[in-house]
Amino acid sequence: MSSEDSLKSLSLDYLNLLINGQAFSDVAFSVEGRLVHAHRCVLAARSLFFRKLFCGLDPSHQPPPPTAGGRAPDLVIPVSSIRYEVLVLVLQFLYSGQASVAAPKSGPLPGCGARGCWHTRCGAAVDLALDTLAAARSFGVEQLALLVQKQLEAMVKEASVDDVMKVLMASRKFEMQELWAACSHLVARSGLSADLLAKHLPIDVVAKIEEIRAKSPGGAAAAGGAGPRSPFLTHHYLPINAASSAADREHRIRRMRRALDAADIELVKLMVMGEGLDLDDALAVHYAVQHCGRDVVKALLELGAADVNSRAGPAGKTALHLAAEMVSPDMVSVLLDHHADPNARTLDGVTPLDVLRSLTSEFLFKGAVPGLTHIEPNKLRLCLELVQSAVMVATRDDGGAHGDAGGGGSDGGSFPRGGDAADDSLVSLTMNSTLMYQGQEMAAALAGDARKGSGGGRGSPSSLYFPNGFA
Structure with a gap:
């Protein structure tokens, strides 16, 4: 057997000692409600941190009573600063000299919900590597820190841009020059503007990245996107x-x-x-x-x-259809302000106005709307007015575009013909309807108080909910 084979065998034997759990264990770590059994002699030999920890223990310490499952460890140390997966990786390295945060794993990893993900470059794998790096530095296991650094250098080449920035900041904190260089060059080639980077990175880091861009072939052109680009810029997953x-x-x-x-x-x-x-x-x-x-x-x-007018689902609904179904004046108004089409039709030919009219009929004649546990009548009215106003503006705009210069319909010049003017008209109608909605809420509250004080009778449902009728 060669010396290399002997070392591999020794590493595997120690790893089996850790995996076997309670076998000869005299210490355990309590993390996230789980016990991880270990051996003080191994940890003290491999880490100065653990050597000092075990030498500084209280001599009068009494071990916990044995459990029903067998012999209890002599010492249980609560751990709250790191998570279970990180502690296992640290112990795995201390026992065997090997550990991989980027090894393919088909099982679930906390923080990653992607089905079938091998956790070699996803955000959860990057977070696990960064947490392991921090733990290695805390426990004084520098060899593990260097190993994780090498693995992170490979991961960031295909990681997402926000993950690369996280690794960049970690490399700066732990003063890892090679990792810093790899991440900073990737960010420099990403094409993201300095203003956008400044919202996520310190100013001095952005300045360093701009220096890298200036020195790269093409200089400012490379910074603007004409130079070599990182593989994660357009599609960071291969x-x-x-x-x-x-x-x-x-x-x-x-x-x-x-x-x-x-x-x-x-x-x-x-x-x-x-x-x-x-x-x-x-x-x-x-x-x-x-x-x-x-x-x-x-x-x-x-x-x-x-x-804003993209369609979704088997029915081909736009976002405005959903806002109408939700009876949300806030959503309806913000969508219309950003040029949502009030005449958009689903595959069945239903417009947002049709949705609101159907809801109104259900509410007036049945007193409730299927699928909505609670509906405020003033909100329903406001949604209807907002969409009706938008439809009127769109109709008049289309009529002005196709009609002659003198013909404007029976309403004369009530609605502007130009596109910009039509947009201004729609915004004005939206603001007026919103103010009307707020005023109606106050009036309804005052009217309710007046009815309670006078003991007056109730009117018909339509007059109570929509006193001014429907347009």
């Missing part, structure tokens, strides 16, 4: 086959949705610019309308990378 490509797409969509849930529009912008994320394919506007607030939808549309 599709090996259709299954892996589909899994990568699902992973990007989940990351986008988490960013929208956290109102992190800058991260969405990074994904669009740095990873080539297609917001329409990911149904970003539809998701934001259903799950986020008005400000998020507004900021998302202002990126200019999403089509």
Whole structure:
């Protein structure tokens, strides 16, 4: 047997000692409600941190009582600073001298929900590597830190742009020059502007990246996107086959949705610019309308990378159809302000106005709307008025475009003919309807108080809910 084979055998024997758990164990670590058994002599021999820890123990320490499962360890150390997977990797290295944070794993990894992901370049794998790097430095296991650095250098070549930035900052914190150089050059070739980088990185780091761009072939042209570009700029995942490509797409969509849930529009912008994320394919506007607030939808549309009139689902609904079904004046108004088409039709020929009219009929004649547990009549009225106003403006605009100069219909010059003027008219109508909605809420509250005080009778449902009728 060669000396190399002997070392491999020794490494495997020690690793089996760790895997066997309670065999000859005299210490255990309690992390996330789980016990990880180990051996003080091995840890003390491999790490100065653990040697000092065990030498400084209280001599009067009494071991815990044995459990029903057998002999209890002499010492149980609670660990809260690192997670279970990181501790296992650190111990694995201390016992065997080997550890891999990027080894292919078909099983689940906390933080990654992509089905079939091998965790070699996903965000969860990068986070695990960074946590292991921090733990290695804390425990004084420098060899493990260097090993993780090498593995991170390989991972960032195919990682997402936000993950590369995380690794960049970690390399700066731990003063790892080779990792810093790899990440900074990738970011420099990404084509992301200095202003955008400054929102995610310290100013001095952005300045270093700009220096790299200036020194690269092509200088400013390379910074603007004409020079060599990183593989993660347009499609940072390399599709090996259709299954892996589909899994990568699902992973990007989940990351986008988490960013929208956290109102992190800058991260969405990074994904669009740095990873080539297609917001329409990911149904970003539809998701934001259903799950986020008005400000998020507004900021998302202002990126200019999403089509507000894109269709989704088997019915071919636009985001405005969803906002109408939700009876959300906020969503309806922000979509119309960003040129949502009020005349868009589903595959069945249904427009957003048809949706609202159907909901109104259900509410007036049945007193409830199927699928909506609670509906505010003033919101329903406002949604209807907003969409009706938008339809009128769009109709008049189309009529002006196709009619002669003198013919304007029976309404004369009530609505402007030009596109810009039509947009201004729509914004004005939206603002007026919003103010009307707020005034109606106050009036309804005052009228309710008056009815309680006078004991007056109730009117008909239509007069109570919509006192001015429908246009």
